Amino acid sequence: MIRVLWFAFKLAVLVAVAYWLAERPGEVSIDWLGYRIETSVGILLAAVVLLVGISALVYRAWRFLRRSPRNIGQSYQASRRKRGYKALTQGMVAVAAGEADEAARHARRADNLLDEPPLTMLLSAQTAQLNGDEAAAKRYFTAMLANPETRFLGLRGLLTQALREGDEPQALDYVRQAHAMRPRTPWVLTSLFDLSERCGDLAAAERALESAAKAKVLPAPEAGRKRAVIAMERAQEAARAGDHAAAVAHARTANKLAPDLVPAAALLAEQMIATGQDRKAAKVLERAWSAAPHPDLAALYLTTLKSDDGLERLKRLGQLTAKRPDDAESHLALARAALEARLWGEARRHIKDAAGPDGLDGTPGESVCRLMAELEERESGDSAAARSWLGRAAGAPRDPAWVCTNCGAVSAQWSARCGACESFDSIAWQPPPRVVPALTAGGDDVTAEIQGELEALPTSPQAAPVTTP
């Protein structure tokens, strides 16, 4: 509007100037191509001014017309991009909301409107996944590898797919490529550790852990614990391969990083005992006992004694348990040794102390009940009392075992990964849950075992079934 007014104003000024010039006095005569023009000086000047003014206006109009197709094209493109980005955003929202059809519609629209494959390819891949079309998603992710800008995103998509398909070696390959591109990205480091460990490349897993700890991706205590577990796995591997030196080195690392990791201390002591280093092994076991008392440690400790004398063995165990004298495991170990040495009173005292503050009148655990049965049988041949204790053992709180804290599965041996749910470092020495997953040795086995022991006991005359001829 202002431009139109401005134009009208300029035209008015032009006409006014031309009129003023036309009114000026004086005559002019022009001979040109056989024509003769006679006029006043004012009219001629007015005609010249008008001609110049009109030429300028015509030039501007021509310039505007010449530019307009480009202007129209540019505004058309801008509008397309705007609509394309809107479709892209709506598509992302639909993916987040899990609306597959909606996402597919917006993905197609964005793809048509935007000439930017890096942006639309990810949406297309996610939409294909939402529609359950993993093959199409894989095609999109693979196509993304060709562009440096989208390569990392493509690798992440392919990694997720490989993990879902359970193809761990392939997943490890993708995560290694991603690591080469961005070595400090948290999910890359944790996935690299996890997959390297799963695929058995323990050295690579250890390196990934170190990088993760350095990049502060993992808190220091967690990284330390994981390193201990990996070192323990490497020690087990070396021990199986008969590489004594490597087994000792790795077990020592694991023992140092996690003094309460009983299997590491046990493996280290075992390797030392095998090469005659009994004193060193005993020191390792004593330290481990003060961190986490465990029956395996007591058994190994006794092998360093190289004697079958019951009294000597009891005395030796006293040295091991000295740092945790009130722990139930200490009392149980001493009770077993006292029974071996036929020191009934000593055995009874330790069994009672192992039962906890309420003693034998409370709810003593499985081991306490079994030891009491053994004591009654061996000290006085009281089969009835022994049977009663074995009966109590069947219903008593269960003894600690290697239990997966994630799924509750019980295993005979410690391992870095749970055999049932494959969780890493989830196996702990603790009482098993009452309901144990069917896959593993469960409560029924324990009850059956006690049933077998009950049947093996001599039947007392009172309890004998009356048979009539």
Ligand SMILES: [Zn+2]
């Ligand atoms: Zn588990």
